Amino acid sequence: MTSPESPLILRAARREPTPVTPVWLMRQAGRYLPEYRAMRERHSFLELCRNPEAAAEVTLQPVRRFAVDAAILFADILLIVEPLDVGLEFAKGEGPVIHRPVRSEADVARLKPIDVESSVGSVFETVRLVRGALPPRVALIGFAGAPFTVASYVVEGGASRDYLHTKRLMYEAPAAWHRLMEVLADATATYLNGQIDAGAQLVQLFDSWVGALSPDDYRAYVLPHSRAVIRALRPGTPVIHFGTGTATLLPLMREAGGDVIGLDWRVDLDRGWSTLGPDVGVQGNLDPAVLLATPGTIRERVRAVLARAGGRPGHIFNLGHGVHQSTPVEHVGMLVDMVHELSAR
Ligand code: CP3
Numbered sequence: 001m002t003s004p005e006s007p008l009i010l011r012a013a014r015r016e017p018t019p020v021t022p023v024w025l026m027r028q029a030g031r032y033l034p035e036y037r038a039m040r041e042r043h044s045f046l047e048l049c050r051n052p053e054a055a056a057e058v059t060l061q062p063v064r065r066f067a068v069d070a071a072i073l074f075a076d077i078l079l080i081v082e083p084l085d086v087g088l089e090f091a092k093g094e095g096p097v098i099h100r101p102v103r104s105e106a107d108v109a110r111l112k113p114i115d116v117e118s119s120v121g122s123v124f125e126t127v128r129l130v131r132g133a134l135p136p137r138v139a140l141i142g143f144a145g146a147p148f149t150v151a152s153y154v155v156e157g158g159a160s161r162d163y164l165h166t167k168r169l170m171y172e173a174p175a176a177w178h179r180l181m182e183v184l185a186d187a188t189a190t191y192l193n194g195q196i197d198a199g200a201q202l203v204q205l206f207d208s209w210v211g212a213l214s215p216d217d218y219r220a221y222v223l224p225h226s227r228a229v230i231r232a233l234r235p236g237t238p239v240i241h242f243g244t245g246t247a248t249l250l251p252l253m254r255e256a257g258g259d260v261i262g263l264d265w266r267v268d269l270d271r272g273w274s275t276l277g278p279d280v281g282v283q284g285n286l287d288p289a290v291l292l293a294t295p296g297t298i299r300e301r302v303r304a305v306l307a308r309a310g311g312r313p314g315h316i317f318n319l320g321h322g323v324h325q326s327t328p329v330e331h332v333g334m335l336v337d338m339v340h341e342l343s344a345r
Contacts (some may be wrong), residue, residue, distance in 0.1 A: 001195050007139035008069045010201055015281055015314035021343035022308065023336055024070035024141065026242075027061040027322030032329060035061050045090040048074050050122050055328040056129035063138055065329070070139040070202070071130060073195070075123050077145030077206055080187055083119045085112045094158070101157035103165050113186035116194065123191075124198040131199030141240075142200030144192050146207035147184040147225040154180070163212045170175065170221050172274045181225040189232035196237045204240040205258070208260055208321070211245020218249050223256045230257030240283055244321055249296035250275045256342040265320035281314035286335075288319040291327045295334055302338045311345060 008022035030036055032216050034059055034128075039048060047123055048054050058074040082088050087099030100109055131140050155166045169178045192203050210222060230239055241253055242245050242262025255274050263272045263284035273282045290301045302317075309315035317339045322330065 006138070007137055007201065009141075009316055010140045010238065012204055012316050013240070013281055017085070017313045017345075019345060020340045021309065021315055021317050022069035022120065023317035024072065024233070025062075025070045025319050025323050025332065025335075028066070028068060028332070029058050029074045030323060030324055031325045032332070033047075033061055033065075033328045034287075036328070045076075046079075048161045049079055052122055052125035052129055055126040056133065059126070059130045059263060060133060062332075063134065066333045067340065068138070068140050068336055071134060072141045072199065072204070073127060073130065073143060073325055075120075075126070075143070077150055078144070078153060079123065080114060080116070080122050080144065080184075081150060083112055083114045084154065084183075086154055096153055096158060098154055098157045099121075101165065102154050102180065103169060105173045108173075108176040108180050109182070111183060112122040114183065116187055116190045116304070120191055120194070124194050127195050127198035127200055135302075139201045140199060141202050141204055142192060142195030143204040144188045144195075144229075146190060146205045146210065146241075146243075147229065148163045148209050148213075148222045149209050150184050151177075151180055151207050152212075154184075160209075161208070166212075169219075170217070170282075174221075177221060180210060181221070182228075185225040185228045185243070189229045189305065192229070193232070193234055196234050196325045200237070202240060203233065204242055204262070207241070207243040207246075208252075210253075211264075212245040215248055215252060215265060223252055226256040228251075240316070242283065245319050247272070254280060260314070260316060262318065269305060269315075270310065273309075273312075281316065283311070283316040283318045285318070285320040288321055288324050288327070290320075291323065291335060294329070298331060298335055299338055301340075302335065303342055306339070306343050311343070317343075 011018050012022050055074045063071050081227050091097045091099045152166045174305045238259040240260040241258030244264040247267045260281035260283050265285050265287035269285050
């Protein structure tokens with residue numbers, strides 16, 4: 001049991017009752033915030049991620065503005081692949097680009113090993129700085145990309161719609177695919193344990209694009225690797241396992257592991273939760289687009305998500321995916337306050 005002074009999110013992740021439903025938002029630190037855009041005028045995205053003082057400052061920005069129950073570490077799921085020497089760049093206005101994508105058995109054989117301390121050691125310092133600055137009621141969430149979602153960038157060379165290169169590697173060179181996934185899973189487990197040791201109180205595994213797969217392909221090509229990451233984590237730190245487009249994958253994601261499963265808005269929260277079963281928490285699942293609507297609509301939709309959760313212990317309120325760049329800042333604050341107000345028991 002956690003103590004009554006523990007952050008609400010930790011209590012919810014352990015399915016203990018809480019006086020209000022805890023809330024944090026994916027991408028709550030980012031470009032919709034003017035103070036973030038000001039930092040970006042002075043630093044490139046990778047510089048921000050790798051400079052512990054700057055990254056800690058960005059992590060804390062939303063906590064100063066909004067009554068969120070957690071801060072999410074400011075970093076990126078792709079930092080970990082830099083030592084693979086695939087040519088990672090965050091191109092202006094384009095998102096991540098990998099200049100030397102990994103598409104064949106020979107490409108996989110050529111990969112340099114990932115030395116976690118040298119590639120993401122600075123992130124551990126960010127975690128220490130943030131934890132030292134946060135009030136005790138606000139939890140710090142660490143994170144990493146799940147092996148599939150990270151592999152999809154490494155193989156596609158950037159964002160994708162159809163994941164054709166990724167699927168071809170999986171189907172045509174399964175041994176190379178599994179090798180790539182093992183390399184990523186090993187590094188990811190070490191990375192997350194480093195964040196936990198540095199002070200992260202929960203960790204989220206982002207499998208953002210896994211909804212591109214059928215259940216059979218998830219079971220064969222992804223599940224063993226996500227499970228290996230989750231099993232390797234220090235016991236006692238709750239794990240949130242998140243993906244989008246996962247309505248048909250939920251039972252398998254549950255099998256892969258996690259104390260809390262993150263749902264997107266394409267599933268009704270109550271149905272998603274009954275598919276998962278009562279012995280796991282759920283996080284979600286307001287459509288981030290609702291934040292572009294009027295306060296009255298936001299309120300109605302918050303109420304609807306809370307109604308589906310039914311006040312059951314184990315619900316963490318979140319968006320179904322990240323805050324969109326064009327979101328009005330005031331709406332984010334309203335959302336957080338509405339969740340607390342409308343869920344008060
Ligand atoms: O507040 C937070 O959630 C913490 C910070 C965070 C970022 N990226 C900052 C970021 C987190 C948790 C991530 C994870 C991440 N990165 C994911 C999984 C989460 C998700 O939303 O699915 C993915 C797929 C990535 C890869 C990535 N990094 C993409 C696709 C992009 C482009 C995003 C876009 O909207 O254009 C990035 C860049 C990125 N990561 C930005 C931020 C704030 C924008 C960078 C900028 O300032 O230009």
